[in-house]
Amino acid sequence: MLNFDYCAPTRFVFGKGSENEVGATLKPHASKALLHFGGSNIKKSGLYDRIVASLNAAGLAFVELGGVKPNPRVSLVREGIGLCKAEGVDLILAVGGGSVIDSSKAIAMGRYYEGDIWEVYEQGKPVSKALPVATVLTIPAAGSEASGASVISNEEKAMKLGYTSQVLRPLVSFVNPELFFTLPRNQIANGVSDMMSHVFERYFTNTPRTDLTDGLCEATLRAIMKNALILMDNPQDYDAWCEIGYSGTVAHIDMLGMGREEDWACHDIEHELSAIYDIAHGTGLAVLTPGWMRYVYRDNIPMFMQFAANVMDVRLSCRDPEALILEAISRLGYFFRKIGQPASLSELGIGSDQFEHMAKKATGIAYGKEERPVGGLKKLYWQDVAAIYALVK
Amino acid sequence: MLNFDYCAPTRFVFGKGSENEVGATLKPHASKALLHFGGSNIKKSGLYDRIVASLNAAGLAFVELGGVKPNPRVSLVREGIGLCKAEGVDLILAVGGGSVIDSSKAIAMGRYYEGDIWEVYEQGKPVSKALPVATVLTIPAAGSEASGASVISNEEKAMKLGYTSQVLRPLVSFVNPELFFTLPRNQIANGVSDMMSHVFERYFTNTPRTDLTDGLCEATLRAIMKNALILMDNPQDYDAWCEIGYSGTVAHIDMLGMGREEDWACHDIEHELSAIYDIAHGTGLAVLTPGWMRYVYRDNIPMFMQFAANVMDVRLSCRDPEALILEAISRLGYFFRKIGQPASLSELGIGSDQFEHMAKKATGIAYGKEERPVGGLKKLYWQDVAAIYALVK
Numbered sequence: 001m002l003n004f005d006y007c008a009p010t011r012f013v014f015g016k017g018s019e020n021e022v023g024a025t026l027k028p029h030a031s032k033a034l035l036h037f038g039g040s041n042i043k044k045s046g047l048y049d050r051i052v053a054s055l056n057a058a059g060l061a062f063v064e065l066g067g068v069k070p071n072p073r074v075s076l077v078r079e080g081i082g083l084c085k086a087e088g089v090d091l092i093l094a095v096g097g098g099s100v101i102d103s104s105k106a107i108a109m110g111r112y113y114e115g116d117i118w119e120v121y122e123q124g125k126p127v128s129k130a131l132p133v134a135t136v137l138t139i140p141a142a143g144s145e146a147s148g149a150s151v152i153s154n155e156e157k158a159m160k161l162g163y164t165s166q167v168l169r170p171l172v173s174f175v176n177p178e179l180f181f182t183l184p185r186n187q188i189a190n191g192v193s194d195m196m197s198h199v200f201e202r203y204f205t206n207t208p209r210t211d212l213t214d215g216l217c218e219a220t221l222r223a224i225m226k227n228a229l230i231l232m233d234n235p236q237d238y239d240a241w242c243e244i245g246y247s248g249t250v251a252h253i254d255m256l257g258m259g260r261e262e263d264w265a266c267h268d269i270e271h272e273l274s275a276i277y278d279i280a281h282g283t284g285l286a287v288l289t290p291g292w293m294r295y296v297y298r299d300n301i302p303m304f305m306q307f308a309a310n311v312m313d314v315r316l317s318c319r320d321p322e323a324l325i326l327e328a329i330s331r332l333g334y335f336f337r338k339i340g341q342p343a344s345l346s347e348l349g350i351g352s353d354q355f356e357h358m359a360k361k362a363t364g365i366a367y368g369k370e371e372r373p374v375g376g377l378k379k380l381y382w383q384d385v386a387a388i389y390a391l392v393k
Numbered sequence: 394m395l396n397f398d399y400c401a402p403t404r405f406v407f408g409k410g411s412e413n414e415v416g417a418t419l420k421p422h423a424s425k426a427l428l429h430f431g432g433s434n435i436k437k438s439g440l441y442d443r444i445v446a447s448l449n450a451a452g453l454a455f456v457e458l459g460g461v462k463p464n465p466r467v468s469l470v471r472e473g474i475g476l477c478k479a480e481g482v483d484l485i486l487a488v489g490g491g492s493v494i495d496s497s498k499a500i501a502m503g504r505y506y507e508g509d510i511w512e513v514y515e516q517g518k519p520v521s522k523a524l525p526v527a528t529v530l531t532i533p534a535a536g537s538e539a540s541g542a543s544v545i546s547n548e549e550k551a552m553k554l555g556y557t558s559q560v561l562r563p564l565v566s567f568v569n570p571e572l573f574f575t576l577p578r579n580q581i582a583n584g585v586s587d588m589m590s591h592v593f594e595r596y597f598t599n600t601p602r603t604d605l606t607d608g609l610c611e612a613t614l615r616a617i618m619k620n621a622l623i624l625m626d627n628p629q630d631y632d633a634w635c636e637i638g639y640s641g642t643v644a645h646i647d648m649l650g651m652g653r654e655e656d657w658a659c660h661d662i663e664h665e666l667s668a669i670y671d672i673a674h675g676t677g678l679a680v681l682t683p684g685w686m687r688y689v690y691r692d693n694i695p696m697f698m699q700f701a702a703n704v705m706d707v708r709l710s711c712r713d714p715e716a717l718i719l720e721a722i723s724r725l726g727y728f729f730r731k732i733g734q735p736a737s738l739s740e741l742g743i744g745s746d747q748f749e750h751m752a753k754k755a756t757g758i759a760y761g762k763e764e765r766p767v768g769g770l771k772k773l774y775w776q777d778v779a780a781i782y783a784l785v786k
Binding site: 013227 | 400401606639
């Protein structure tokens, strides 16, 4: 096991009705909140009214900024930063999924950052201070309610970049699985694909002797797959949503990756796809992940054999490990199809014309930088990345 | 899944040499520490000198109080509280295992509590404030480096009682698995037994539909058992100690128990044993747990079938679940014997004369209170508790 330094101080208020505790819980921490959200869904569902009632009952003042879209844009972040400064906001309350929470984290940093916030993402400028962020989760997927990560898109530059800092861990996250009942099936599938990827990126490693975190990753993946299929049959199964909701948090709270080298190739490769084509992150991951597996598995046959046996439940046949592994990858692909994900980029209308360009962006050389390979289990250079796009075309 | 409210803000600095970061890490949080520890082992091993060097290098003043023994005594806690008040201590640095950390937490509360600290444990008085506690873990077992729990013994009253509060969660814990290399085999066995019990107490539940936490518990138990046997062969296997060290934390950081009704019967029943006989907590748990399982399994056959298959690796035979379960319990008993634990109370020199008295203490009626059954999966009244002692006599 590698050395590690871990701290996940976010409080989770989980279960039915938790959103009604927002006001009383946040009041000791803030005098004026920015209520940040996406579209009109939270108003139609009544969630907006319940949160406003909770804030009013606690006497916590707030201003609001809606309009966050998937692949949240830096332009709206800049608007939020201006609003926070003008209004003396001292806490961001994100009501939404990963996009809203990531946008909120960017605003939270931008409140104190002295340059343009995009510099932080593009140049990796260190940030030591941010407003506290609270979240009311409406889509379990990104794990942003637990993580210190934020991913923002720059629409002018067609770039999507992530930034991670301990100061971005939310203060408190309210997770009421009943709020997920109305999600359409494609959003369920995208959420499930994203959280599974958060586990895969930690699971596939060359670090030896990591029994505990291996097992925690495998248990999380099995719980997600089992309950995702239940939700495909009945999107209002409360207990299945509890499992998916808590799994999304566990997947990205970093505990599963401690002491092991992580991978993150699929995320890096997918970000280039959704930066150009504006497809959902989870969709891109579902298409890319089996291709990535087929491309890299020979670099760590024992790791992929364990995946086959312990996650995909393929009975071990050590005399033909490649067949075992390919069967497991095939079963994973079948799982993704069962939840409604496409199996290829062509199904998304994406051709091969940008493969080389995206591969060169993913590895940095498109920006005239020295090549920075992606991935951990296998280092992937731009030709490797292009080959993975081609494998799933 | 049940509603829950979870927050585990402790920072973990894990790996080789982590104890050398104590001074620099704590300096921003304190002006004067109480260095609290047990016997002379930490001086012989050089750990004491390294920590003192780290504190001195950072310019963090400290006073010290040694002498903590297993089943830490309230008398020493009172001495520590007096020392903190007299010396203006504003942080407790616990260097040791669960006993030292639990003693430190009691002192940390007592610094602000206005009555005698034992009242907090005996009467469950609410405590809202405590000094920050940092830990350098020398025995992975109790999980106290991650939990908000503290168990203290009152030697005059022959009582051992626990108290749990969010304010007792350590600020930061330093875990260097190399420090565990010199532990004698019986302490390894006791640590392993204790952390396994922390998982069992959360795992065995009547709460339905808890796939994720079921799987996380099972993975943790498998990792502990696998690596405990490695350590019996080679107590200086660093990677095995990493697994055991991290498992002890994961076992008791509460994440595995969220959303499920927990049990804790074995802990409650064991505390009475070690309060009277002063045996190691882990030893008592290793003896009692298989007996508790045999006594309660018929109340939740599916839960114990899952334990048999997923933890003890007994191939499922649904047509004879009782045989399956008894085989699993037998394998657990065999595991405990392999790591050197006794299989009965008589091996510890404990006769049956106190069974009824201990059972009445565990359920409160020995103190003239209304009977308070222990356990969650099966509610155990005093006759049940006495029967479990008798099962393992």
